[in-house]
Amino acid sequence: MRLLLVEDNVALADELVPLLQRNGYAVDWLVDGRDAAVQASDNPYDIIVLDLGLPGRDGIDILHEWRAANLATAVLVLTARDTWADRIDGLKAGADDYLTKPFHPEELVLRIQALVRRTHNVTNQSVLEVGGLRLDEDLHCVLNGTQRIQLTGSEFQLLRYFMLHSEKMLSRSHLAEHLYDNERERDSNVIEVHINRLRGKLGRSVIETRRGQGYRFCGVTE
Amino acid sequence: MTSISRLLTVGVIGSLLLAGIAIAQTANWLLDSALREYMLTDLDDESRSLLMAIKRGPNGLMLDSARIDPAYEQPLSGRYFVVTISGQPWRSRSLWDEQLAPIEHAELTGQLVDGPGEQRLLWLASDYRRLGESIAVLVANDYSPILQDIRHIRYLLLASGMLVLVLLALLQQFLVRRSLRPLETARRQIEQLRNGSITVLDDDVPRELAPLVHEINRTLYDTHQQLHRSRIALGDLSHALKTPLAVLRNLTDRDTLRDEPALRDAMNAQIEHIRQRITREMAHARTAGSHRPESWFDIDSDLPLLLDSLRDPQRQRVRVATDVPLHGRIPWEREDILELLGNLLDNACKWGRESIRLSMHRGDDTLIIQVDDDGPGIPEDKLHKVLQRGERLDESVIGHGLGLAIVADKVAAYQGTLAFERNDEGGLRVRVELPWH
Numbered sequence: 001m002r003l004l005l006v007e008d009n010v011a012l013a014d015e016l017v018p019l020l021q022r023n024g025y026a027v028d029w030l031v032d033g034r035d036a037a038v039q040a041s042d043n044p045y046d047i048i049v050l051d052l053g054l055p056g057r058d059g060i061d062i063l064h065e066w067r068a069a070n071l072a073t074a075v076l077v078l079t080a081r082d083t084w085a086d087r088i089d090g091l092k093a094g095a096d097d098y099l100t101k102p103f104h105p106e107e108l109v110l111r112i113q114a115l116v117r118r119t120h121n122v123t124n125q126s127v128l129e130v131g132g133l134r135l136d137e138d139l140h141c142v143l144n145g146t147q148r149i150q151l152t153g154s155e156f157q158l159l160r161y162f163m164l165h166s167e168k169m170l171s172r173s174h175l176a177e178h179l180y181d182n183e184r185e186r187d188s189n190v191i192e193v194h195i196n197r198l199r200g201k202l203g204r205s206v207i208e209t210r211r212g213q214g215y216r217f218c219g220v221t222e
Numbered sequence: 223m224t225s226i227s228r229l230l231t232v233g234v235i236g237s238l239l240l241a242g243i244a245i246a247q248t249a250n251w252l253l254d255s256a257l258r259e260y261m262l263t264d265l266d267d268e269s270r271s272l273l274m275a276i277k278r279g280p281n282g283l284m285l286d287s288a289r290i291d292p293a294y295e296q297p298l299s300g301r302y303f304v305v306t307i308s309g310q311p312w313r314s315r316s317l318w319d320e321q322l323a324p325i326e327h328a329e330l331t332g333q334l335v336d337g338p339g340e341q342r343l344l345w346l347a348s349d350y351r352r353l354g355e356s357i358a359v360l361v362a363n364d365y366s367p368i369l370q371d372i373r374h375i376r377y378l379l380l381a382s383g384m385l386v387l388v389l390l391a392l393l394q395q396f397l398v399r400r401s402l403r404p405l406e407t408a409r410r411q412i413e414q415l416r417n418g419s420i421t422v423l424d425d426d427v428p429r430e431l432a433p434l435v436h437e438i439n440r441t442l443y444d445t446h447q448q449l450h451r452s453r454i455a456l457g458d459l460s461h462a463l464k465t466p467l468a469v470l471r472n473l474t475d476r477d478t479l480r481d482e483p484a485l486r487d488a489m490n491a492q493i494e495h496i497r498q499r500i501t502r503e504m505a506h507a508r509t510a511g512s513h514r515p516e517s518w519f520d521i522d523s524d525l526p527l528l529l530d531s532l533r534d535p536q537r538q539r540v541r542v543a544t545d546v547p548l549h550g551r552i553p554w555e556r557e558d559i560l561e562l563l564g565n566l567l568d569n570a571c572k573w574g575r576e577s578i579r580l581s582m583h584r585g586d587d588t589l590i591i592q593v594d595d596d597g598p599g600i601p602e603d604k605l606h607k608v609l610q611r612g613e614r615l616d617e618s619v620i621g622h623g624l625g626l627a628i629v630a631d632k633v634a635a636y637q638g639t640l641a642f643e644r645n646d647e648g649g650l651r652v653r654v655e656l657p658w659h
Contacts, residue, residue: 009465009466009468011466011469012465012469012472015469019472019475053461080460080463080464080465080468082460082501082504083504083505083508083557084528084560084561084563084564084565085557085560085561088524088527088531088560091530091531092527098531100464101464102464102467102470102471102493102497103468103471104471105472105475106475
């Protein structure tokens with residue numbers, strides 16, 4: 001799950017980046033509004049967290065531009081502007097959610113989670129439930145019936161992405177683009193390794209391989 | 223209150239009236255004395271011709287009636303004489319049996335004395351010596367026809383004077399109204415300024431009014447600028463404070479602090495306290511009461527957006543019903559009404575179980591906003607707390623939420639009233655009334 005964080009306050013970003021990474025997001029962090037305007041269109045982000053008071057360009061402006069260019073990525077506005085008029089202007093500009101500073105770190109994580117699920121038309125519950133599996137996003141573990149299986153960070157990230165895109169064919173390069181940030185080297189063999197580990201924990205049929213096309217999440221069958 | 227137009231009218235009409243009366247009186251007096259002078263000259267001629275009519279008769283000097291003007295023979299003709307020759311009075315026949323009373327009062331010359339009937343007589347008494355005798359001649363003429371003429375002239379003067387006065391008064395009224403029209407225009411513009419249909423006064427005014435209008439416009443501009451500057455400064459300050467607060471709050475999530483829950487909670491409580499304070503004071507300071515219609519709340523476009531913004535995942539469980547029969551712009555700053563409604567609805571969503579209801583109506587000179595929830599309501603003893611005009615919510619009720627405190631501040635700033643009631647479902651009803659200016 002790739003996330004673009006646009007925040008000009010370094011101290012806050014220093015806290016947010018590790019927090020979001022811990023929660024299984026591949027995070028790119030930008031400070032300048034002008035960079036953000038370009039980079040969001042060039043990379044397949046799943047969600048953008050946008051501060052409004054940015055150097056270079058105002059956040060609302062950038063948001064307008066993205067929406068005008070048909071960029072459909074979910075945007076969570078993170079701002080100190082906390083009046084209802086600001087909130088409504090933000091939503092009008094195309095924000096999907098609006099969180100005001102200061103905020104609880106958990107609240108940000110929950111809002112991002114809810115927003116991601118909403119964009120994938122998954123109902124918002126405390127756990128993500130798809131294809132007979134229940135994924136706990138706080139504890140990074142999965143429930144298969146009554147069996148509780150702990151996952152590593154990478155496995156969690158991969159499984160969550162599959163569960164949010166169940167029944168869809170996902171190519172290896174698509175997975176690489178959406179699971180790793182710009183800093184990390186994209187080795188598609190690593191994905192292969194993680195998929196095999198998931199199969200080992202949940203059964204071979206949980207993820208189907210179609211040669212030349214990619215992978216598909218099928219869930220567990222009774 | 224004094225009225226310039228009344229002061230001008232009273233002043234001008236009053237002074238015209240006084241001047242008119244004085245002129246009429248003076249004219250009257252001049253006319254009267256000129257006529258008397260003229261008649262006295264006549265009487266003097268008269269007395270000389272009487273003197274000429276005296277001749278020597280058998281019993282000394284006598285008056286030759288053949289040489290006397292026939293008017294003296296006709297009874298009560300208005301022309302009379304008494305000629306006293308050596309103590310012997312000869313009276314004109316016209317006197318009939320009337321006495322020309324105080325014959326000896328020679329000093330009455332030029333005066334008016336009551337004569338026979340309604341007559342008023344003007345006298346001339348002269349003493350002569352002729353044919354060795356001392357002769358006193360007293361002639362009198364009836365002056366009352368002239369008095370009557372003078373009276374007529376006076377009435378005529380009065381009537382025409384009144385007419386002129388009325389015409390002048392009308393003209394003056396017209397002039398006063400005309401010259402005060404710019405004042406009336408300015409007054410109407412100030413009214414429009416208040417209700418927001420214009421933003422500056424028209425400066426195409428007479429020279430006398432120009433400094434006033436310019437001063438008002440400059441003050442308006444200054445106030446607007448100052449308001450704008452302080453809003454920007456406040457926004458910057460709030461932004462500058464809130465990001466560090468966000469950092470602090472994230473820092474409290476660090477593992478080292480997780481092991482010290484008491485310390486962490488205390489820090490979080492203080493951060494929350496600062497946040498609430500900033501938010502409330504910001505909201506309070508930003509309350510503007512704008513006079514610019516383009517920044518007024520638009521029911522048709524702003525309300526749906528506001529209701530949309532409530533439908534985020536956290537509030538999805540609550541249904542929002544609306545009863546708002548109003549349309550178009552209402553004369554309050556968009557930001558303030560959004561803040562007010564947003565906080566009321568947010569609060570209702572927080573406490574409501576299934577549905578909340580927003581209604582907005584126009585009352586007698588008020589806007590009535592009512593938000594109902596089906597939640598637990600607030601305790602009876604707090605329920606009776608009603609905020610009167612201009613009153614700020616006290617800290618005890620703020621415990622119910624920062625949102626309501628902000629609502630209360632907005633209501634206070636707009637001189638409205640705020641009431642908490644229990645509704646039929648046992649939930650809370652917040653009722654706001656704002657004076658519709």
